[in-house]
Amino acid sequence: MSTGPWADTNAVVVDLGFGDAGKGVTVDLLCARRRHGAVVRANGGAQAAHNVVTPDGRHHTFSQFGAGTLAPGGPVPTHLSRLMVVDPFALAAEGAHLASLGVADPFALVTVDERALIATPWHQEANRVRERARGGDRHGSCGMGVGETMAYALARTGDAPTVGDCRTPAVLRRKLHRLVDHLDALRRELGDDTHEHPDVEDCVTAYGGFARGVRIVDETYLPDLLARVPVVFEGAQGVLLDEWHGFHPHTTWSTTTTANPLALLAEAGRPGDARRIGVVRAYTTRHGAGPFPTEDPALAGPLPEPHNGTHPWQGAFRVGHLDLAAHRYALAATGGVDSLVVTHADSAAAAGDRLRRCTGYTDPAGRPLEPTPGDAPAPSHPLHPSPGRLDARAEAHLRRQGSLANALARARPVLAGGTTPPEAVAEALGVPLEAVFSGPTRSDARVVSPA
Template sequence: MSSIVVIGSQWGDEGKGKITDFLSSKANIIARFSGGDNAGHTIATNGKHIHLSLIPSGVLYPDKLGVLGNGMVINPKSLLHEIHYLRQNGIPVHNLRISNRAQVLMPYHILFDHLQESLKGQKIGTTGKGIGPAYMDKLERIGIRMADLIDKPVFAQKLKQALKIKNIILTKVFNRKPLDFDSMFKEYYHYGQIIKPFVCDTSYLINHALDEGKHVLFEGAQGSMLDIDHGTYPFVTSSNTVAGNAAVGSGIGPNRINRIVGVCKAYTSRVGDGPFPTELHNQVSDHIRHAAHEYGVVTGRPRRLGWLDIVVLKHAVRISGITDLSLNCLDALSGIGDIKVCVGYRYHGKRIDNYPANNRVLEECQPIYKVFPGWDEDITCCTTVAELPKNARNYLESVSKMVGVPLDTFAVGASRDHTHILKNVWQEADK
């Protein structure tokens, strides 16, 4: 057996979907283990750009299984919309499997997401998709799981329990009208019956596949710096985005993970509020945004952009045990002149190389930059490191050396054809 975990090593939007899709060609199962439809990834294939939020990237391969793991919070309405979208684009979904232990995201989660955000003095900048409230209900043990949604009497009992609590808060705290049980039950039970054929014990499915020596690829959502424990709290998502959650969120033992691929860009981006030490507001960020079309897949918001931050990448390596690095969007740096890379922070005259947990401390940190000479050539036709201009090659190799992790792939564009292999990570996983 062999398995690979693909995670983001920055603040999300690093191109995980493309790398997952790229590695899926050798996998039998592609399983997502966290998050919900707040995550977005775009895959360029056969002249089309396919936008996915819930369904794993590997669903594009009809001979492989795409799994939504137990660590996810799944909006049935969004899921059915995505299934319809894939079918409209000629992509079958018979190979989709959904964990019976995954949490169901309900309409009141979205409502409470907006209501709670409106009360915060310091906005988190959520997507408003209800992810946080859904995970709150999971931990409060009043959540509804997929196994409940497809069981009529159980769903009725659990929805009544949840609405009893939610309606007290809505009426007493927010001065809102109570939510109606009958209409919500009818709508979501109907969704559950459509989804029911896909629902199964995915933990058993994945472990059985590994026992048979098959390849399993685990797909993370968002990025390491949005992890609820290890990210830029409170400006984070509501789940663990690090590689360790691949085991918890899909129902396997950590000893079954062989390799961990961290995906990053040749620069840094993030959507939403929160610390961003290397952020730029100038012609360089405008150039990158235009070259790489830096807008959020789910929100459509322009992404915040800045220089590559080695402190962030080393933090991601530590908290996830990244063994391999995939670097995307190298082409977006063409033509911008000298390129800066943050190699440390200066705080009150002293250098620090770890990412601070205290946001006040972080705000007072000044990036320490190393400057690399840029290049003007169009590199989108380069297929090997040797074909890159000298300065682009030096930048690529220097990033790997500074992070301390070997490069598996580099990309000079958005499509599969623009992603090039330096080392076969599946062969490494099989050893």
């Protein structure tokens, strides 16, 4: 397998932070530099927000469509694998915006595995009911119902709506009515006084339109695709939010490491047939609640954020100094990467001496603190079926991650120097540098040959 820059092989793009590192622009650049056959989404759902700005000034926030859709020479199609949580309403809105940017018939670009779960308005509202009930202890949910969809499917596998159900109105209708009952029971349990419901028949009709607008495929599609052309697996969120390796409970119900793409490749008889590309910002960010040892609110001014801000469910967009210790943890959790992309180098340079780098942590007593990933259980998504109840090992692991979160919330960063050049970031992490973005578009990227 070639390991040269932008090699003619499958690529896996993974965020080595808390998300928002620049996976979208990385995928856009990959697709612009050579014609991958498709972008494959293998985790998360409509809560993803991958911003791409084209050199001619068009901007789109990719959530379910692959970030190669605006690539020059024609859009790269998207495959939503069985490990995605698909939101047809959000997909429709995203497709409409892409059409307004000049993408002809966006939905013709999309194939969807019939086994993928559907996130419905009832999942979304259940998600928000739970988050409201937490009060000041919110987890930082995006409020899109992705986690609720996963939890519901694990607890009630036969009742969970799937993409394939959208072709069978009677089956879908029965499952949606059971979701209505689930939401009503949850509201009663948590004392939530909201009682509005979307209309089941309206949703059945809309989902039928979704099924006719995209191409729904079976389990043979992805292996056939991988046999024909190289693809880009576009990850969602960041390794530090991973369902098992993140800092509990401020995590996502999704495997955000390279595990899902590598598992899909293995299923297709192509184990390890991909180059893993890690993405980091030249400084560290976090959207929403949870430990953030290098956070420095004073950096918000010199590090402006045009495409991220305070979200009613996630909370504030937070900025901090480059956290090499957190990125080392992410690398260990995901099993390493083959090359590194550093984004926002221009913003970091503009911040000048105000931006520093964290080389490690100490606890409140001044003792060194180096977080390390634990031996996580299998991911809790349909790739690894679960009875919907955590076993003793999983419970113990989440307690460990919760203790780690508490330790990081009290940790003190060991800060050094000023702005760290991308080459120094790569050297510190022991990963060859592949590309540097000094602006928001693919034309602002400098591709570097890995050592």
